[in-house]
Amino acid sequence: MPRTLSLADEKRRDAQIEVVSPQKPPRLNWVSSLGASPVHLERLIKATDQSSFDALAALHGDGLGDALIAGDPEIDLEQVGRRLGHASRVFVGQAGQVLYSARILSVVTAPDGKEKSRGDFVDVEATVGDGVPALPWTGRLLPASDVVRRFALSRKLQLRHVNGLTFDFLHAIAAHLEREKKLLLLGAGPKGQAPLIFQTNGAPFRGFLEGRTDGPDGYRLVLHLSNLELKPVPSFEAPAPKAIEGNAS
Amino acid sequence: MARALVLKLGDEESRFTILKVDREKLYGKKERVIVDEENRPCAPAWLTADGSALVPVGGTAHVWMDERWTSFETNERVAVDAEGEALLEGPSTLDVAQDAEVVGAERLLDYVTSTLYQLDVEVLGEAAASALDQGAVLECTFSYRGGHDPDRIFVVKNDVGVFALVGRPTGFGMLRRDVLPELDQGDDELEGDLDFSMI
Numbered sequence: 001m002p003r004t005l006s007l008a009d010e011k012r013r014d015a016q017i018e019v020v021s022p023q024k025p026p027r028l029n030w031v032s033s034l035g036a037s038p039v040h041l042e043r044l045i046k047a048t049d050q051s052s053f054d055a056l057a058a059l060h061g062d063g064l065g066d067a068l069i070a071g072d073p074e075i076d077l078e079q080v081g082r083r084l085g086h087a088s089r090v091f092v093g094q095a096g097q098v099l100y101s102a103r104i105l106s107v108v109t110a111p112d113g114k115e116k117s118r119g120d121f122v123d124v125e126a127t128v129g130d131g132v133p134a135l136p137w138t139g140r141l142l143p144a145s146d147v148v149r150r151f152a153l154s155r156k157l158q159l160r161h162v163n164g165l166t167f168d169f170l171h172a173i174a175a176h177l178e179r180e181k182k183l184l185l186l187g188a189g190p191k192g193q194a195p196l197i198f199q200t201n202g203a204p205f206r207g208f209l210e211g212r213t214d215g216p217d218g219y220r221l222v223l224h225l226s227n228l229e230l231k232p233v234p235s236f237e238a239p240a241p242k243a244i245e246g247n248a249s
Numbered sequence: 250m251a252r253a254l255v256l257k258l259g260d261e262e263s264r265f266t267i268l269k270v271d272r273e274k275l276y277g278k279k280e281r282v283i284v285d286e287e288n289r290p291c292a293p294a295w296l297t298a299d300g301s302a303l304v305p306v307g308g309t310a311h312v313w314m315d316e317r318w319t320s321f322e323t324n325e326r327v328a329v330d331a332e333g334e335a336l337l338e339g340p341s342t343l344d345v346a347q348d349a350e351v352v353g354a355e356r357l358l359d360y361v362t363s364t365l366y367q368l369d370v371e372v373l374g375e376a377a378a379s380a381l382d383q384g385a386v387l388e389c390t391f392s393y394r395g396g397h398d399p400d401r402i403f404v405v406k407n408d409v410g411v412f413a414l415v416g417r418p419t420g421f422g423m424l425r426r427d428v429l430p431e432l433d434q435g436d437d438e439l440e441g442d443l444d445f446s447m448i
Contacts, residue, residue: 022361022417022418022419022420022421023420025398025417026331028328028329028336028397029328029329029330029331030313030326030327030328030329031326031327031329031333032315032321032325032326032327033324033325033326033327034321034325036327036333037315037316037317038315038316039313039314039315039321039326040313040314040315041311041312041313041314042311042312042313042314043309043310043311044309044310044311044312045297045302045304045308045309046308046309046310047304047305047307047308048302048303048304048305048308049294049303049304049305049308052305076302078301079301079302082297082302084295084297084304084309085297085298086298087295087296087297087298087304088295088296088298089293089294089295089296090293090294090295090296090303091283091291091292091293091294092291092292092293092294092303092305093285093289093291094285094289094291098294098296098303099283099285099291102283102284102285102291103283103284103285103286103288104281104282104283104284105281105282105283105284106279106280106281106282107279107280107281107282108277108278108279109277109278109279109280110277111273111274111275111276111277116277118282121281144354144355144358145353145354145355145384148354148355148357148358148386148405149354149384149405149406149407150407152270152362152365152414153357153358153361153362154361154362154363155361156361156419156421158419158421158424160424161424164426164427167424167426167427170424171426210358212423214423217425217426218423218424218425218426219423219424220421220422220423220424222358222419222421224358227272228270228271228272228275228365229275230270230365230405230407230409230410230412231270231275231409231410232367232409232410233268233270233274233275233367234274234275
């Protein structure tokens, strides 16, 4: 089922339209160089919790070294080489037990690696999509040359009409932007200032709408999305090594 | 010595050291941490479908296999197209001069950026410097590790530095109006009395 979003034009008329992502390149087919038989990638088990260092140390104690020399206790012959298959993702406590209830925290870390905050994780709802108010016309137009030199446009969505009326609606928007030779800054919320989030807990983006036309019967409207600026990476001083206390000579 | 992006514009070569830029380096990160009832962090693991094995992180391996369960090393496989013809694998473009061209900034609108690099200029040719100062973009082929389908890389300059964006074309085309077929006016089935029984 195609994704949809609601968009308003400069006359504050809104319409629900489809959005599509760029087509992915075709997947490569791999064959063996020896006999041209098709090959595929498999995910196999190579170790379990019973063959970890901590588990073996708990089992053998000081005799772990001798056990490793005498045999292969680190290899679980019943499990190694099996396909992982449709395994369930679980979380394991400090004692190695599978948790049946757990608490999810959100930890925010600064660019220098220091923890800034820690608290209960709260879902962040989508700001774009079904059941969400239309993205308003902000009127903020930016030259394309400025946008591409300030932001990395890492996702693109093409806006598509669903019927004749939405064709005219989108064509008019594309023609307007083409005349202005600029991109429209798009955001969520009543003033268009909130980031665009396409699914619950999805990555937030800033949006820039670009329009082109090919006469009255063709248009191309692309929503360029960015969450990364073209800025130099800050450098942080490594913490000074602690002085080692020793006897005064 | 760090690997470099080398562009050739005309007869001049320009050389840049690359540093990958991502959100974590610029803005930090926000991550979900699972803790138990005593607020001690927990580790993720996989539980097999039959419940017989608990596989910790690092406890799996990816292996190339054929249908006979024979394993192959990575360098023992070949990529082929739909007709079974082997695809050519090109080398990495780092440290190798790539022919560049000057394009308009709008060219980036037709590409999806997959990676952003901050560039430290080692050598900058006059023509390249002039183009970047005027707001133009330098474009050339890019492949970090080598492979079958290289990307394009675009070098831009703004107020705070020189950057390179690696991208692939979006492939978006013009959308056309779907015109409904015209009615044939000559054969009007509704001529005469309208049949409200509609049977």
